[in-house]
Amino acid sequence: MVRRLPRRAAAPAVTVLRIGHRAGRDPRLTTHLGLAARALGAERMLLHPPDDALAARLAAIGHRWGGTFAVEGVADWRSAVRAHAGAVVHLTMYGLPLDRQLPRLRRHPRLLVVVGGAKVPRDLYALADYNVAVGSQPHSEVAALAVLLDRLRGLPPPATWRGGTDAIVPRAHGKLVRRAPEGTR
Amino acid sequence: MVRRLPRRAAAPAVTVLRIGHRAGRDPRLTTHLGLAARALGAERMLLHPPDDALAARLAAIGHRWGGTFAVEGVADWRSAVRAHAGAVVHLTMYGLPLDRQLPRLRRHPRLLVVVGGAKVPRDLYALADYNVAVGSQPHSEVAALAVLLDRLRGLPPPATWRGGTDAIVPRAHGKLVRRAPEGTR
Numbered sequence: 001m002v003r004r005l006p007r008r009a010a011a012p013a014v015t016v017l018r019i020g021h022r023a024g025r026d027p028r029l030t031t032h033l034g035l036a037a038r039a040l041g042a043e044r045m046l047l048h049p050p051d052d053a054l055a056a057r058l059a060a061i062g063h064r065w066g067g068t069f070a071v072e073g074v075a076d077w078r079s080a081v082r083a084h085a086g087a088v089v090h091l092t093m094y095g096l097p098l099d100r101q102l103p104r105l106r107r108h109p110r111l112l113v114v115v116g117g118a119k120v121p122r123d124l125y126a127l128a129d130y131n132v133a134v135g136s137q138p139h140s141e142v143a144a145l146a147v148l149l150d151r152l153r154g155l156p157p158p159a160t161w162r163g164g165t166d167a168i169v170p171r172a173h174g175k176l177v178r179r180a181p182e183g184t185r
Numbered sequence: 186m187v188r189r190l191p192r193r194a195a196a197p198a199v200t201v202l203r204i205g206h207r208a209g210r211d212p213r214l215t216t217h218l219g220l221a222a223r224a225l226g227a228e229r230m231l232l233h234p235p236d237d238a239l240a241a242r243l244a245a246i247g248h249r250w251g252g253t254f255a256v257e258g259v260a261d262w263r264s265a266v267r268a269h270a271g272a273v274v275h276l277t278m279y280g281l282p283l284d285r286q287l288p289r290l291r292r293h294p295r296l297l298v299v300v301g302g303a304k305v306p307r308d309l310y311a312l313a314d315y316n317v318a319v320g321s322q323p324h325s326e327v328a329a330l331a332v333l334l335d336r337l338r339g340l341p342p343p344a345t346w347r348g349g350t351d352a353i354v355p356r357a358h359g360k361l362v363r364r365a366p367e368g369t370r
Contacts, residue, residue, distance in 0.1 A: 029213055036328035039320040061323055094353055094360040097343055125358045134331075135224040136343035136353040138246055143221035146319075146328030147335045155332070158282055158321035168279055168321040173310045175279040 011153040012111045014042040015084070016145065019077045019124075020117045023051045032142050033115065034058045038069035040149035041156055042113075045069075048077040066164020078127065086110030087129045091144045092120070095131030102151055105130065113148065115141040196338040197296045199227040200269070201330065204262045204309075205302045208236045217327050218300065219243045223254035225334035226341055227298075230254075233262040251349020263312070271295030272314045276329045277305070280316030287336055290315065298333065300326040 016037045021030045030047070031054060037045050038058065047054065050073020058071045074080045081088055087108040095101075105111060114124060125131055134144035160167035160180055169176040201222045206215045215232070216239060222230050223243065232239065235258020243256045259265045266273055272293040280286075290296060299309065310316055319329035345352035345365055354361040 026213060028211060029217065032214065032217075032325035032327055035323055036325045039322040039324035040328065040332075065322055094356060096355045096357055097340065099340060099342075125360075128358075131356070131358055133343070133353070133355055135340050136355055137224040137250055137341070137346070138220055139224035140217035140221045140327050140331070142217055142325050142327040143225065143331035146325070146331045147225075147340070150332045150335065155282065155284055155320050156322070157284075158318070161322070168318070170281045170318055170321055171279060171316070172281055173313075173316055175310075 010109070012106065012108050014111050014113055014149065014152065016042050016045040017048070017074070017077060017080060017112055017114045018045060019048045019114065020120065021047055021049060021051060023049070023054070026117070027051070027054055029142065030054060031057060033145060034071055035061070036142055036146045037149070038062070038067065039156070040146060041153045042149060043069065045071045046074045046077075046080050047071055048074045048080070050075065064164060064166050066161025066167070068163070081112065081114065081127050084112040086112060088112045088114060088127060089130045089132055089148075090114045090124055090128035091134065091141060091148065092125070092131050093133050093136055093138060095133040097136065098132050098134050098148065098151065101130055101132050105132070105152065113145065115145055117141065195294070197291065197293050199296050199298055199334065199337065201227050201230040202233070202259070202262060202265060202297055202299045203230060204233045204299065205305065206232055206234060206236060208234070208239070211302070212236070212239060214327070215239060216242060218330060219256055220246070221327055221331045222334070223247070223252065224341070225331055226338045227334060228254065230256045231259045231265055232256055233259045233265070235260065249349060249351050251346025251352070253348070266297065266299065266312050269297040271297060273297045273299060273312065274315045274317055274333075275299045275309055275313035276319065276326060276333065277310070277316050278318050278321055278323060280318040282321065283317055283319050283333065283336065286315055286317050290317070290337065298330065300330055302326065
């Protein structure tokens with residue numbers, strides 16, 4: 001049972017739950033999922049099964065570039081879904097189109113966005129409050145998550161994220177990174 | 186020199202150019218890039234260096250799910266950039282924010298969207314007409330491409346794509362795939 005609030009100005013806070021991670025096979029794919037989640041404003045990523053090396057890689061990104069995004073391993077993903085105080089969104093190409101579901105998703109203050117790989121356990125479709133398709137074609141969970149986060153929250157403006165040592169200064173051509181003064185970190 | 190047209194109703198046609206692909210190391214990442222490009226309406230993906238196995242995997246997706254998306258290997262990516270009859274967009278976290286660049290990109294009838302990996306050759310920044318950042322933070326090229334395509338073209342509606350044998354019927358819960366009658370393929 002999920003309580004819907006009237007539409008509010010603030011975008012929903014998003015936690016991502018990645019299930020079916022295979023540390024041996026797809027570390028880079030899940031790393032990209034974490035990078036996209038962080039860059040596009042999610043608060044954290046729960047990871048099943050846990051992968052300490054991957055969590056450390058994302059933490060190192062945060063140390064340099066700032067923010068509070070974190071990866072947390074979960075041993076039992078179904079418990080994590082049930083414990084979530086908010087609506088559960090499962091990204092799947094078999095779900096209802098995002099264009100149609102977005103107004104509903106926006107009404108929730110907190111969303112748990114569940115992304116699986118090629119095969120996901122059948123009961124996830126029933127556990128989820130919303131099964132949402134970002135295009136009804138085979139696609140990438142990284143792409144689906146990115147589009148959903150952009151639609152929900154827009155793109156974060158260029159800025160130094162709190163606690164980081166480095167920030168990008170946007171340029172038409174070339175690269176420019178600004179190092180934060182010691183006192184401001 | 187790129188000629189800009191006045192703003193037009195039709196969304197730009199997009200070709201994706203993936204450079205720095207490492208067939209041994211990141212087949213799945215580039216596969217996801219191709220899947221996202223196809224699902225979100227790009228016409229084709231040029232791939233440097235060529236990878237026939239990957240092109241075949243994407244072709245198999247097309248045989249089942251339809252459409253005309255194709256992967257083409259290119260031996261010399263700089264020639265492909267120069268030969269492109271349209272504007273060249275390089276997705277990079279160091280570029281100018283997408284929110285600011287999008288109105289300009291929309292004016293072009295054809296875009297070549299170049300995505301690299303962690304390291305890209307320096308001259309790409311100069312070869313590109315637009316260096317565009319989807320968030321000024323480290324992120325995923327799959328995520329960046331997905332957000333750009335969604336912003337440019339929106340999500341394709343659920344439908345049977347021409348030539349495919351299968352199509353998804355969107356559902357609130359569960360999976361439903363419709364097989365096209367023989368005569369309509």
